[in-house]
Amino acid sequence: MNEPLLEVNGLEKYFSIKSGFFRRELKYLQAVDGISFKIKRGQMFGLVGESGCGKTTTGRLLVKSIAPTAGEIVFNGKSIIELDDDEVRDFRQSVQMIFQDPYQSLNPRMTIFDIIAEPLKIHKIGAFNQREELVAGIMEKVGLSPAASFIFRYPHELSGGQRQRVAIARAMVIKPDFIVADEPTSMLDVSIRTQVIELMKKLQEESRVSYLYITHDLAVARYLCTEIAVMYLGKIVESGEIEKVTQNPAHPYTQALISAVPIPDPSYQRESIAIIGGVSKPIDLLPRCRFYDRCYERDQHCQSQAMPDLHEIEEQHFVACYQR
Amino acid sequence: MAETILEIDNLSLRYKTKKGDVKALNRVSFQLEKGLALGLVGESGCGKTTLANAILRLLPDNAEITGGHIYFDKEDLLLLAEQELREYRWKKISMIFQAAMNALAPVYRVGDQIIEAIQNHAPEFTYSAAKERVQRLFELVGLDCSRIDHYPHQYSGGMKQRAIIAMALACDPDLIIADEPTTALDVIVQDRILKRLNRVREELGMTMIYISHDIAVIAELSKVMGVMYAGELVEFGSTLSLFKQAIHPYTAGLMNSFPSIKGAKNQLSIIPGEPPNLLNPPAGCKFHPRCQYVTAQCRQVRPPLYRSPTEQQHFALCWHPLGANGKENDHE
Ligand SMILES: Nc1ncnc2c1ncn2[C@@H]1O[C@H](COP(=O)(O)OP(=O)(O)OP(=O)(O)O)[C@@H](O)[C@H]1O
Ligand SMILES: Nc1ncnc2c1ncn2[C@@H]1O[C@H](COP(=O)(O)OP(=O)(O)OP(=O)(O)O)[C@@H](O)[C@H]1O
Ligand SMILES: [Mg+2]
Ligand SMILES: [Mg+2]
Numbered sequence: 001m002n003e004p005l006l007e008v009n010g011l012e013k014y015f016s017i018k019s020g021f022f023r024r025e026l027k028y029l030q031a032v033d034g035i036s037f038k039i040k041r042g043q044m045f046g047l048v049g050e051s052g053c054g055k056t057t058t059g060r061l062l063v064k065s066i067a068p069t070a071g072e073i074v075f076n077g078k079s080i081i082e083l084d085d086d087e088v089r090d091f092r093q094s095v096q097m098i099f100q101d102p103y104q105s106l107n108p109r110m111t112i113f114d115i116i117a118e119p120l121k122i123h124k125i126g127a128f129n130q131r132e133e134l135v136a137g138i139m140e141k142v143g144l145s146p147a148a149s150f151i152f153r154y155p156h157e158l159s160g161g162q163r164q165r166v167a168i169a170r171a172m173v174i175k176p177d178f179i180v181a182d183e184p185t186s187m188l189d190v191s192i193r194t195q196v197i198e199l200m201k202k203l204q205e206e207s208r209v210s211y212l213y214i215t216h217d218l219a220v221a222r223y224l225c226t227e228i229a230v231m232y233l234g235k236i237v238e239s240g241e242i243e244k245v246t247q248n249p250a251h252p253y254t255q256a257l258i259s260a261v262p263i264p265d266p267s268y269q270r271e272s273i274a275i276i277g278g279v280s281k282p283i284d285l286l287p288r289c290r291f292y293d294r295c296y297e298r299d300q301h302c303q304s305q306a307m308p309d310l311h312e313i314e315e316q317h318f319v320a321c322y323q324r
Numbered sequence: 325m326a327e328t329i330l331e332i333d334n335l336s337l338r339y340k341t342k343k344g345d346v347k348a349l350n351r352v353s354f355q356l357e358k359g360l361a362l363g364l365v366g367e368s369g370c371g372k373t374t375l376a377n378a379i380l381r382l383l384p385d386n387a388e389i390t391g392g393h394i395y396f397d398k399e400d401l402l403l404l405a406e407q408e409l410r411e412y413r414w415k416k417i418s419m420i421f422q423a424a425m426n427a428l429a430p431v432y433r434v435g436d437q438i439i440e441a442i443q444n445h446a447p448e449f450t451y452s453a454a455k456e457r458v459q460r461l462f463e464l465v466g467l468d469c470s471r472i473d474h475y476p477h478q479y480s481g482g483m484k485q486r487a488i489i490a491m492a493l494a495c496d497p498d499l500i501i502a503d504e505p506t507t508a509l510d511v512i513v514q515d516r517i518l519k520r521l522n523r524v525r526e527e528l529g530m531t532m533i534y535i536s537h538d539i540a541v542i543a544e545l546s547k548v549m550g551v552m553y554a555g556e557l558v559e560f561g562s563t564l565s566l567f568k569q570a571i572h573p574y575t576a577g578l579m580n581s582f583p584s585i586k587g588a589k590n591q592l593s594i595i596p597g598e599p600p601n602l603l604n605p606p607a608g609c610k611f612h613p614r615c616q617y618v619t620a621q622c623r624q625v626r627p628p629l630y631r632s633p634t635e636q637q638h639f640a641l642c643w644h645p646l647g648a649n650g651k652e653n654d655h656e
């Protein structure tokens with residue numbers, strides 16, 4: 001129970017890009033740049049940060065949809081990079097990904113039944129009539145009920161919220177141990193979003209599946225997750241127990257980020273920390289703290305030293321900053 | 325008693341489509357005091373953009389206003405000819421359109437686009453006067469003046485949004501309507517832009533209608549708020565009053581649909597079902613199929629206007645107002 005389901009060590013993903021006038025110059029975009037974290041069994045782990053910081057790339061690395069440039073991903077005690085064919089099949093059965101856009105992630109030419117049953121087919125689980133039962137069962141669970149009224153429909157005949165329920169049902173039907181949910185509610189409308197958030201919470205509590213929950217919405221991360229990691233330009237700058245990180249952020253970036261989140265309470269006087277500039281692309285980086293250019297607490301040391309590593313500042317709370 | 329700058333009176337609008345009429349606005353009424361910021365919230369398709377566009381009559385050909393009045397400074401805009409209305413656009417009322425940051429023309433310098441907008445609507449401005457004005461506007465919205473001669477692709481998303489705001493402020497309007505100006509921007513950028521927009525608004529004493537689906541943004545930005553549902557304005561009043569005691573069950577549910585980064589972690593409440601299709605909206609109260617307090621009356625008759633006992637201007641359309649007759653407001 002205590003040993004983590006997933007352990008990531010020094011994970012890197014560099015994309016090569018062409019730049020320069022004749023696009024001859026080869027450069028590297030350091031999308032994920034040496035990150036480490038652990039996800040426990042049955043845990044909802046949040047990965048937050050602004051657009052382009054490397055969240056989706058991390059998610060894709062974890063489900064083995066792209067290969068890392070360096071680093072190690074240990075799932076259930078085995079490195080997923082060195083799996084043989086049989087093991088890869090098992091791995092694919094134990095991890096699933098749910099995407100942001102339910103419009104694009106479902107095959108428009110397949111019926112709802114075929115979409116949800118497809119993972120069962122691929123992994124040869126159950127005879128046909130058993131599959132019907134499994135699919136009907138999971139559909140009721142995700143709130144696509146009565147299942148009979150949905151199974152012969154196509155994705156375009158469903159609303160956005162219903163489509164995301166189909167995507168969740170498809171991910172859950174083979175009873176995975178681990179799900180990467182990449183902004184699963186960001187395209188949904190408010191009332192539908194809350195329904196889906198509550199659904200994921202309920203399924204997680206019932207099934208003890210582990211989640212990497214990717215979002216840019218810190219309030220949602222706080223609501224759902226027990227631990228989070230905050231990314232900035234390919235690095236994790238702060239991580240730990242959810243209340244510690246969100247209520248008592250330590251890294252200047254996390255402090256600025258959290259102070260910018262609007263509060264749904266008109267009597268609350270929010271003071272935001274002003275930071276300069278915006279997020280750039282992780283190309284041609286100087287070997288120092290990623291946040292240096294925008295930091296309001298930087299000093300000589302920060303300028304000349306390498307990117308700081310995460311260190312523990314209190315129990316279950318880690319930060320990568322020389323000032324802490 | 326402060327002066328009313330805008331009054332919407334029983335406004336109804338439909339879009340004609342092949343499948344039938346989309347009843348996008350149904351008898352919307354409210355009054356907005358000069359100098360205030362009004363936040364309009366509601367889910368996708370409830371009619372927010374339609375209401376905003378109707379004020380300036382920037383409507384597609386298939387739209388038809390089927391009833392009501394729009395008074396701006398006591399003048400009924402619906403009675404004005406297109407030519408007369410043009411005098412209002414930009415100069416008295418300006419608009420920041422939804423997804424406007426993609427609307428900057430890619431091949432023209434940003435500064436020139438704003439100068440052109442100024443000269444189109446206020447021909448009395450010479451080129452150099454307009455250029456000076458642009459510099460002043462850039463300072464106002466927090467853009468570096470060296471950016472005036474840059475092209476849109478040299479701008480980040482947040483900078484484009486500031487340029488759009490600058491453009492909307494160009495002719496010093498009395499009312500500015502901002503339709504989701506910060507969706508798709510990161511939270512830090514959104515925060516900076518909203519702070520700036522609000523500061524400029526206060527400095528210039530402008531009235532604003534701010535449209536958003538994010539109740540937290542509305543809570544922070546606006547003194548009064550309106551909640552729309554399925555083409556109707558179901559609740560309206562001071563933001564403080566709505567948050568303290570929502571009258572409409574939809575408002576109460578909406579307020580409890582947003583987790584907060586601060587304060588106690590409350591269980592979110594689920595509003596079951598989905599918003600109706602406006603081709604065929606439900607009879608009676610539009611919210612009745614999703615409402616836990618529904619009775620026969622709700623299914624048949626449009627609810628009357630119920631006024632809050634503690635705040636006159638706070639009202640909702642509901643047969644079973646929360647907080648009335650000792651009924652508990654169960655959003656807490
Ligand atoms: N296939 C690719 N080739 C080149 N660059 C890429 C590729 N995929 C992602 N990137 C770049 O890597 C960086 C991280 O991208 P990623 O999609 O992981 O960010 P993200 O945190 O998910 O952002 P968002 O919140 O916008 O979804 C970005 O700068 C992106 O442009
Ligand atoms: N030109 C049009 N023709 C037909 N129907 C339309 C047209 N424009 C909007 N509608 C419909 O009118 C209703 C109100 O649309 P509107 O754009 O005002 O909603 P909104 O509240 O601004 O939504 P969003 O939050 O998605 O911007 C919707 O049902 C929409 O589908
Ligand atoms: Mg992403
Ligand atoms: Mg709109």
